[in-house]
Amino acid sequence: MKIRKIKKNKQTCDVGDWLYSDTVKDHFFKPQNLLLDEAGYEADGLGIVGSPACGDMMAVWIKIGEGNRISECKWRTFGCASAIASTSMMSVIATEKGGMLLERAKRLTPEYIIERLGGLPDRKYHCSVLGHMALREAIKDFETNHGRNKKNKI
Ligand code: FES
Numbered sequence: 001m002k003i004r005k006i007k008k009n010k011q012t013c014d015v016g017d018w019l020y021s022d023t024v025k026d027h028f029f030k031p032q033n034l035l036l037d038e039a040g041y042e043a044d045g046l047g048i049v050g051s052p053a054c055g056d057m058m059a060v061w062i063k064i065g066e067g068n069r070i071s072e073c074k075w076r077t078f079g080c081a082s083a084i085a086s087t088s089m090m091s092v093i094a095t096e097k098g099g100m101l102l103e104r105a106k107r108l109t110p111e112y113i114i115e116r117l118g119g120l121p122d123r124k125y126h127c128s129v130l131g132h133m134a135l136r137e138a139i140k141d142f143e144t145n146h147g148r149n150k151k152n153k154i
Contacts, residue, residue, distance in 0.1 A: 021118030024085040031084055033091035035061060035074035043074070045145075047137025053126045056083055060134035062094075064142055069099030075131065082124040086110070087131030089117050094135060102139055108132050 020028075035041060043061035050057045056079035065071030073094040075087045090113050094100045100108070110128040114120050120128055 019121070020081070020085075023089075023116070023118045024082070024120065027085035027088035027117070028081045031088040033072075033074050033088065033095070035076050038074075038076075041074065043072075043138075045138040045140075045142030047134040047139070047141060049130055049133045049137060051079070051083075051126060051130055054080070056080065056127075056130065058083065058087060058130040058134040060087075060091075060131065060138045062135070062138045062142060064102070065099055068102045070094045070102065070105055071099050073135070075134065077130065079130060080124070080127055082120055082127035083130050085117060086113050086120070086128035087134075089113050090131040090135060102143075106136055106139055108135065 038059075038061065041061060044064045045062045047060045047062075048058070056077065058077045058079060059075060061072075061074040062070050063072035073091040075091055077083050077087055079087075090108070093108065093113065093116060094105055110125065110132055113132060114125070114128055117128075
């Protein structure tokens with residue numbers, strides 16, 4: 001069988017720039033804290049954002065526990081592998097070590113998420129902002145409503 005070589009031109013990507021770390025692949029193939037069906041899930045805050053760059057959507061649901069810490073962080077996206085891996089990692093960071101304080105979670109950066117993923121291709125940076133933006137929206141939603149209206153609808 002003859003393997004056709006892909007020639008580089010303006011229409012093709014240089015695959016060398018698209019290498020993903022093992023951590024990215026792990027979070028893409030086994031996403032953490034994914035919420036496939038929000039029916040019956042009562043969150044304290046819900047954040048929804050979309051990316052103007054590619055039209056993808058992200059939803060994040062949070063529960064707030066003792067001392068204003070994030071006790072649960074669930075999410076779902078219609079996005080690419082980088083968006084899935086970034087948001088999975090964001091949800092782990094937000095809930096590890098007893099849960100992130102809300103004030104600290106508001107300052108979580110895409111750069112830190114990318115660092116924890118072992119890097120992302122430069123052109124995929126915009127995919128990593130969706131999760132943390134949706135997290136900020138969910139925190140804003142919680143602070144506005146103080147969990148009065150339990151959320152589960154997108
Ligand atoms: S290309 Fe749209 S989120 Fe990655």
